[in-house]
Amino acid sequence: MVLAFIEHVAGAPTMLSLEVLTMANRLAGEMGTQLEAIAIGPNAAAATGILSSYGVSTLHVADDGRLADYAPAAWAHAIAELVREVDPDVVIGTASDRGGEVMAHVATRMKLPMAANCTEIAPGDPFTVIRQRWGGSLLEEAHLKGTIKLLTLAPHALTAAASPSRTEVTTHAFSPALDDKDFRVRLQPQVEVDTGKISLAQARVVVGGGRGVGSAEGFAALEELAGLLGGAVGCSRAVTSLGWRPHSDQVGQTGTRIAPDLYIACGISGAIQHMVGCRAAKHILAINTDAGAPIVAQADYAVIGDVQKVLAAVNAEVRRVKAGEPSRSPA
Amino acid sequence: MNVLVCVKRVPATAGQITLTADAQDIDTRYLGFTISPHEECAVEEAVRMIEAHGGSTTVLTLGPEAATDQLRDAMALGIERAILLQSDGREWDPVATASAIVEAIEAEGAAGRSYDLVLFGNESADSAGYQVGVRVADALDLPCATGIKAIELSDGRATVRRQTESGWESAELALPAVVTVKEGLNLPRYPSLPGRLKAKKKEVERITPQWRDGGLEKVRLKLPVQAEHTVEILGKNGDAGAQLVEVFQRLRLL
Numbered sequence: 001m002v003l004a005f006i007e008h009v010a011g012a013p014t015m016l017s018l019e020v021l022t023m024a025n026r027l028a029g030e031m032g033t034q035l036e037a038i039a040i041g042p043n044a045a046a047a048t049g050i051l052s053s054y055g056v057s058t059l060h061v062a063d064d065g066r067l068a069d070y071a072p073a074a075w076a077h078a079i080a081e082l083v084r085e086v087d088p089d090v091v092i093g094t095a096s097d098r099g100g101e102v103m104a105h106v107a108t109r110m111k112l113p114m115a116a117n118c119t120e121i122a123p124g125d126p127f128t129v130i131r132q133r134w135g136g137s138l139l140e141e142a143h144l145k146g147t148i149k150l151l152t153l154a155p156h157a158l159t160a161a162a163s164p165s166r167t168e169v170t171t172h173a174f175s176p177a178l179d180d181k182d183f184r185v186r187l188q189p190q191v192e193v194d195t196g197k198i199s200l201a202q203a204r205v206v207v208g209g210g211r212g213v214g215s216a217e218g219f220a221a222l223e224e225l226a227g228l229l230g231g232a233v234g235c236s237r238a239v240t241s242l243g244w245r246p247h248s249d250q251v252g253q254t255g256t257r258i259a260p261d262l263y264i265a266c267g268i269s270g271a272i273q274h275m276v277g278c279r280a281a282k283h284i285l286a287i288n289t290d291a292g293a294p295i296v297a298q299a300d301y302a303v304i305g306d307v308q309k310v311l312a313a314v315n316a317e318v319r320r321v322k323a324g325e326p327s328r329s330p331a
Numbered sequence: 332m333n334v335l336v337c338v339k340r341v342p343a344t345a346g347q348i349t350l351t352a353d354a355q356d357i358d359t360r361y362l363g364f365t366i367s368p369h370e371e372c373a374v375e376e377a378v379r380m381i382e383a384h385g386g387s388t389t390v391l392t393l394g395p396e397a398a399t400d401q402l403r404d405a406m407a408l409g410i411e412r413a414i415l416l417q418s419d420g421r422e423w424d425p426v427a428t429a430s431a432i433v434e435a436i437e438a439e440g441a442a443g444r445s446y447d448l449v450l451f452g453n454e455s456a457d458s459a460g461y462q463v464g465v466r467v468a469d470a471l472d473l474p475c476a477t478g479i480k481a482i483e484l485s486d487g488r489a490t491v492r493r494q495t496e497s498g499w500e501s502a503e504l505a506l507p508a509v510v511t512v513k514e515g516l517n518l519p520r521y522p523s524l525p526g527r528l529k530a531k532k533k534e535v536e537r538i539t540p541q542w543r544d545g546g547l548e549k550v551r552l553k554l555p556v557q558a559e560h561t562v563e564i565l566g567k568n569g570d571a572g573a574q575l576v577e578v579f580q581r582l583r584l585l
């Protein structure tokens with residue numbers, strides 16, 4: 001049996017969990033076994049409606065009011081207890097912050113290895129996975145041992161797809177024997193003041209700046225373009241290390257993953273750790289003095305030149321068009 | 332306040348990755364090495380904690396002899412003591428790495444050196460197992476928070492915050508505890524010259540742990556397939572304004 005650990009909001013599985021279900025359903029098919037799921041937290045049982053389109057036969061729901069809050073060790077305790085009871089062949093969760101953390105706790109409780117951020121799974125003996133290193137700029141083929149295979153699925157390794165046929169989902173509520181100690185760490189959401197700023201992760205346009213912007217002040221031209229296009233400003237790690245921009249602006253492996261329609265990369269060389277952060281961008285426009293910079297080869301459009309000069313001309317042109325004046329025809 | 336920071340030596344890859352002929356490793360012949368970025372912040376945080384609250388700091392790494400460079404980098408920023416868990420150059424999977432670190436922390440405890448806080452990076456930049464900190468915490472029966480971008484200490488407790496898609500969430504941990512952190516926790520300082528000179532002279536304590544099969548076995552590395560791709564050059568310097576506006580309009584951004 002394949003067991004999928006599902007994250008949800010009031011019974012609606014998250015996008016990454018739908019991806020996990022899609023992979024788990026495929027895997028269960030290949031292994032000739034069934035797919036079951038576990039969900040924790042308020043209204044978990046409401047997930048059955050959606051799970052029926054992903055081949056799930058049983059939804060296990062941990063029944064304990066104390067699990068309403070996110071307490072990683074307690075959630076893992078519940079899952080480990082279920083795993084001992086139902087003895088699955090594979091347990092698969094998302095590689096979200098929560099998914100990864102809970103699965104790691106499950107792994108120590110079960111004394112099992114775990115493979116994080118898998119993109120492909122080939123069941124059998126040896127049980128082989130492809131997993132991401134370096135935020136996805138490098139892949140590793142690995143053998144995962146252990147009597148039960150524990151793994152997390154990398155985000156967007158596949159597209160979530162409901163199956164045309166529906167299954168009958170049985171709900172199985174169980175009460176894990178939780179320990180007070182499991183609740184030593186509880187994460188409480190903090191109410192955020194809405195600043196009205198467009199978030200980097202959600203922006204349709206991101207104007208990113210690198211070392212080539214020259215200074216903190218040099219970002220004014222990027223701010224202006226982002227404002228004109230209704231987008232957000234991002235930056236490279238070189239820029240955060242220099243203290244020109246806060247880390248919350250950083251795009252990349254150790255920063256934010258962005259997925260805009262257009263990413264405008266200004267004075268950014270295109271290091272692999274930066275590129276993994278923007279590979280979901282539909283289009284990339286590079287502005288760089290060096291036509292040989294790696295970012296240029298990976299971009300859809302490029303302007304070769306000095307960031308400030310290029311942006312001054314572009315911003316003037318956009319302002320003109322926004323004011324209803326005709327764009328100047330290309331020289 | 333005694334803080335232990337666990338760091339990893341990783342190659343400073345930049346524009347592209349080249350693999351060795353046997354596809355077992357990244358070809359590092361032309362690369363420098365660095366402390367994984369999350370752990371650079373862990374080092375900085377430990378130094379700040381001791382500056383604010385007093386106490387001692389130790390940095391630990393599992394790695395080859397050359398990883399003493401990264402231990403000295405951490406000492407150059409103000410960490411006092413360094414421990415190298417000397418590996419044989421083989422890759423240690425998360426289970427093997429965590430066991431070696433647990434044994435080292437237990438040996439420290441037996442020698443009268445106990446830690447109030449053990450800091451890790453949330454995941455290493457290279458192999459990215461996303462579990463060593465959690466495994467160490469569970470083995471030592473310590474509370475654990477992961478992916479943390481803010482830590483405040485008071486009265487034997489740590490208040491930690493982590494970012495979510497929609498904002499932040501926070502937790503309170505009684506010390507001793509394990510916290511795994513992410514870049515953005517702070518802006519690490521640059522080492523001073525006197526700091527570097529002092530670190531150079533400091534002793535690194537060495538332990539040789541026993542390698543074990545942790546159950547996640549690397550078979551080979553491979554580079555992701557890159558889609559064929561062409562770039563359209565729209566112009567130079569100031570002459571590209573109109574073409575760019577056209578692109579913005581085509582993408583319906585204007």
Ligand SMILES: Cc1cc2nc3c(=O)[nH]c(=O)nc-3n(C[C@H](O)[C@H](O)[C@H](O)COP(=O)(O)OP(=O)(O)OC[C@H]3O[C@@H](n4cnc5c(N)ncnc54)[C@H](O)[C@@H]3O)c2cc1C
Pocket residue numbers: 209210211212213214235236237238239250251252253254255266267268269270271272273274277287288289290293305306307308341342343344345365367368456
């Ligand atoms: C483990 C690890 C994790 C990392 N994580 C991240 C991450 O999350 N995000 C990230 O961004 N980086 C990350 N890095 C760093 C990364 O390797 C690069 O060092 C960094 O992205 C380089 O930033 P940059 O492109 O701004 O600077 P540089 O590489 O210095 O490039 C500057 C570019 O600007 C161009 N330029 C210079 N002057 C001008 C001008 N006047 N006009 C136009 N162009 C100009 C140059 O031609 C060059 O292409 C990580 C590194 C490691 C080792």
